[in-house]
Amino acid sequence: MALVLTEEQSMLRDSARGLISDKAPVLHLRSLRDSKDATGFSRELWKAFAEMGFSGLLVPENFGGSGLGAVEAGVVMEEIGRTLMPSPFLSTAVLAASALTRGGSDAQKAAHLPKISDGSLLAALAIDEGAKHRPLQTKLQAVRSGNGFKLSGAKAFVVDGHTADLLIVAARTGGSAGERNGLTLFLVDPKSKGLAVERTAMVDSHNAARIEFDNVEVNADHVLGEVDQGGALLEGVLNVGRGAVASEMVGLSEEVFGRTVTYLKERKQFGKLIGEFQALQHRAAELYIDIEITRAAVLKALQTLDDDFTNAGAAVAVAKARAGTTATRAVQEGVQMHGGMGMTDQFDIGFFMKRARVCQELFGDSNYHADQLARMKSY
Amino acid sequence: MSDPDQFRRETRAWLEANCPPEMRKPMTSEGDTYWGGRNAKFSSEPQRVWFERMRDKGWTVPDWPKEYGGGGLDRAEHKVLREEMAAMGARSPLSSFGIWMLGPALLKYGNEAQKKEHLPKIAAGLIRWCQGYSEPNAGSDLASLQTRAESDGDDFVITGQKIWTSYANYADWIFCLVRTDGAAKKHDGISFILFDMTSKGVTTKPILLISGYSPFCETFFDGVRVPKSHVVGTVNRGWDVAKYLLQHERAMISGMGERGVGRPLGQVAADSIGSDEQGRLEDAMLRGQISTFEIDEAALSAAAERAVDLAKAGQSHPAFSSAMKYYGTELNKRRHEILMSAGGVDALEWESERSKGGARPRAWLRTKANSIEGGTSEVMLGIVAKRILDLPGA
Numbered sequence: 001m002a003l004v005l006t007e008e009q010s011m012l013r014d015s016a017r018g019l020i021s022d023k024a025p026v027l028h029l030r031s032l033r034d035s036k037d038a039t040g041f042s043r044e045l046w047k048a049f050a051e052m053g054f055s056g057l058l059v060p061e062n063f064g065g066s067g068l069g070a071v072e073a074g075v076v077m078e079e080i081g082r083t084l085m086p087s088p089f090l091s092t093a094v095l096a097a098s099a100l101t102r103g104g105s106d107a108q109k110a111a112h113l114p115k116i117s118d119g120s121l122l123a124a125l126a127i128d129e130g131a132k133h134r135p136l137q138t139k140l141q142a143v144r145s146g147n148g149f150k151l152s153g154a155k156a157f158v159v160d161g162h163t164a165d166l167l168i169v170a171a172r173t174g175g176s177a178g179e180r181n182g183l184t185l186f187l188v189d190p191k192s193k194g195l196a197v198e199r200t201a202m203v204d205s206h207n208a209a210r211i212e213f214d215n216v217e218v219n220a221d222h223v224l225g226e227v228d229q230g231g232a233l234l235e236g237v238l239n240v241g242r243g244a245v246a247s248e249m250v251g252l253s254e255e256v257f258g259r260t261v262t263y264l265k266e267r268k269q270f271g272k273l274i275g276e277f278q279a280l281q282h283r284a285a286e287l288y289i290d291i292e293i294t295r296a297a298v299l300k301a302l303q304t305l306d307d308d309f310t311n312a313g314a315a316v317a318v319a320k321a322r323a324g325t326t327a328t329r330a331v332q333e334g335v336q337m338h339g340g341m342g343m344t345d346q347f348d349i350g351f352f353m354k355r356a357r358v359c360q361e362l363f364g365d366s367n368y369h370a371d372q373l374a375r376m377k378s379y
Numbered sequence: 380m381s382d383p384d385q386f387r388r389e390t391r392a393w394l395e396a397n398c399p400p401e402m403r404k405p406m407t408s409e410g411d412t413y414w415g416g417r418n419a420k421f422s423s424e425p426q427r428v429w430f431e432r433m434r435d436k437g438w439t440v441p442d443w444p445k446e447y448g449g450g451g452l453d454r455a456e457h458k459v460l461r462e463e464m465a466a467m468g469a470r471s472p473l474s475s476f477g478i479w480m481l482g483p484a485l486l487k488y489g490n491e492a493q494k495k496e497h498l499p500k501i502a503a504g505l506i507r508w509c510q511g512y513s514e515p516n517a518g519s520d521l522a523s524l525q526t527r528a529e530s531d532g533d534d535f536v537i538t539g540q541k542i543w544t545s546y547a548n549y550a551d552w553i554f555c556l557v558r559t560d561g562a563a564k565k566h567d568g569i570s571f572i573l574f575d576m577t578s579k580g581v582t583t584k585p586i587l588l589i590s591g592y593s594p595f596c597e598t599f600f601d602g603v604r605v606p607k608s609h610v611v612g613t614v615n616r617g618w619d620v621a622k623y624l625l626q627h628e629r630a631m632i633s634g635m636g637e638r639g640v641g642r643p644l645g646q647v648a649a650d651s652i653g654s655d656e657q658g659r660l661e662d663a664m665l666r667g668q669i670s671t672f673e674i675d676e677a678a679l680s681a682a683a684e685r686a687v688d689l690a691k692a693g694q695s696h697p698a699f700s701s702a703m704k705y706y707g708t709e710l711n712k713r714r715h716e717i718l719m720s721a722g723g724v725d726a727l728e729w730e731s732e733r734s735k736g737g738a739r740p741r742a743w744l745r746t747k748a749n750s751i752e753g754g755t756s757e758v759m760l761g762i763v764a765k766r767i768l769d770l771p772g773a
Contacts, residue, residue: 003685004692261768276772281764288763289702296685297678318677367667374670379645379660 016079024085026348033205040207041086050119058097063113070305074247081251091160096123103225103233124164126155133364142171151216161209162199180231185224204354239316246323253330294326321369327356399425403468415504433472448502477501477508479631484624488612511541511555528557537603547583547596571617574605590744629704648721698766705759708749715743
């Protein structure tokens with residue numbers, strides 16, 4: 001397959017860009033932050049997303065969606081990255097839709113997927129427990145009890161956890177921390193007894209939550225996939241999420257870079273445009289090259305997810321690691337080259353820097369994925 | 380192309396039947412590369428067989444037109460052939476500056492007589508070419524070159540000196556930049572001309588490099604007489620040809636690293652350093668360097684694939700080869716730094732048989748030229764800054 005967008009994918013990009021740049025420029029995020037908005041995103045805009053068919057992008061057609069793939073999800077995420085629009089797209093339309101489509105029973109799919117597609121159901125994936133993304137270290141216990149399970153433990157960094165109508169929770173039903181066996185995914189109602197959600201305002205003004213589970217009862221038919229065998233499903237869903245976040249970082253990097261190059265062509269010091277200085281020209285050129293190469297690696301990973309899902313791990317690790325280092329470099333150069341202005345809240349550049357930091361941590365940072373790649377290659 | 384799957388099946392079957400097993404192993408020494416030319420010798424019988432079979436099929440230059448000795452493949456077919464050759468590890472049957480650099484320039488700028496004269500001989504490996512570009516005082520600032528070509532009837536008479544002429548001492552012909560108008564602005568008085576290295580007045584002198592090898596020469600021209608009909612393109616417009624050819628040269632150099640071939644770096648390192656009980660390399664920092672390298676290498680190879688697809692879609696920027704040249708050469712230098720670190724003390728031996736005559740350190744030192752030849756990394760970044768990013772200033 002050619003490593004460029006198809007005509008249909010380009011049209012999807014154009015329509016996503018049209019909507020997002022019109023309704024949700026960076027100012028949109030700024031306003032939500034400044035007003036300490038309780039939701040943290042615009043429900044009205046999510047409705048518009050659903051009407052455009054974006055919320056059901058990955059939902060199979062027989063459940064009311066478009067049945068598209070990781071490349072299309074990446075196309076939308078990239079546009080989200082350009083304006084940092086806060087939206088349940090990642091948590092609900094990408095992660096939850098993938099998890100349910102790939103692991104759900106017919107009844108589970110029928111119950112949730114049409115609602116994801118029409119925008120009426122928000123969902124969140126609860127994986128991380130410690131400071132770093134280590135899915136195999138999952139400790140949250142699910143012990144059998146009657147016709148179901150009781151969940152106890154704590155989750156952190158649950159993206160959109162405070163607004164979710166449905167949680168997808170990784171828990172340990174067997175094995176011990178570090179093992180892939182013994183992991184199980186559960187569909188959990190956040191209003192369940194014993195469950196406490198704390199919204200955590202994050203550095204990037206996007207949404208996350210900490211969630212505590214104290215003997216939360218979950219019926220056996222709310223197991224997603226097989227008991228003890230959730231590791232592979234989880235890894236697959238995370239890989240889709242990693243590809244999506246990598247795409248967001250490509251969009252973010254390109255936007256920051258574009259703004260920075262524009263600034264280099266406007267700002268004068270020593271009687272010259274600062275873009276005339278070779279010290280800055282070479283750094284800008286290196287960053288451009290980094291972004292172009294990362295863009296190719298990310299598209300490669302997304303295509304591999306669509307063509308050869310179970311063998312996409314290495315390509316996804318490459319994409320997420322590259323996107324993380326590229327975005328980090330882009331925002332650091334962005335702030336530095338904007339000089340004092342880059343340090344002000346009034347300029348948007350800082351928003352990109354904050355979001356890039358969060359995207360790095362989301363589903364494993366560059367170091368995590370470099371380590372994963374080395375493991376895959378047995379060294 | 381009629382049916383891509385069928386072409387792939389046929390190509391695979393043909394390669395399986397015709398590529399000798401010895402030609403499917405990674406190249407380990409200079410002698411494994413066949414350069415062709417009047418004085419060429421094959422280093423082995425399988426090398427000869429493989430070359431001749433590929434030549435007869437036109438697949439030394441698969442994408443050149445058949446009338447000039449090529450295979451006449453379209454882009455998609457050429458990609459299939461490359462993929463199938465890579466999949467079986469098939470070596471390139473013929474390496475040549477004629478193929479990588481002069482050929483594309485002749486196809487675009489040459490007249491019919493020049494194409495008919497030179498392209499088939501390149502395709503058949505009969506003539507080995509060298510490139511006369513750099514001069515002692517014209518390196519990064521190539522357009523300031525001073526080698527003079529003075530008009531004398533139907534001839535030019537060429538006097539001057541070139542440097543870093545790759546394998547000039549083995550080459551049969553040279554494609555050369557000369558100044559045909561000393562009064563014009565520096566880019567406007569240059570012509571691109573072809574001549575026989577056995578012409579009277581041509582001498583070459585190999586330059587010993589830090590690797591202990593002499594792949595480059597100084598080349599001297601003392602009143603070399605060349606017919607004016609040997610100018611490619613228009614007299615005094617040679618810079619256009621030179622730039623076009625440089626794009627191909629940069630694409631070639633950026634692809635020079637032995638990507639994904641041979642034993643994976645992590646295994647090479649584990650062989651000499653050892654692994655812990657979990658199978659992790661006994662040098663955590665080097666392990667990180669290797670995996671970071673492999674991430675960048677995989678990303679670059681995706682970018683190379685994408686560059687081809689963008690070109691096919693008519694969406695590529697002409698200066699993008701400079702971006703790839705910069706990244707590819709810097710990456711190749713990193714690969715060899717890692718190999719040296721992985722080899723440790725063993726990689727320092729320079730002459731022993733066990734070290735194959737110091738193959739690893741010599742290759743490491745050779746890569747340092749990657750970011751200098753064909754335009755330095757700094758020149759590449761300057762081109763990206765000005766031509767792609769449109770940053771201001773001279």
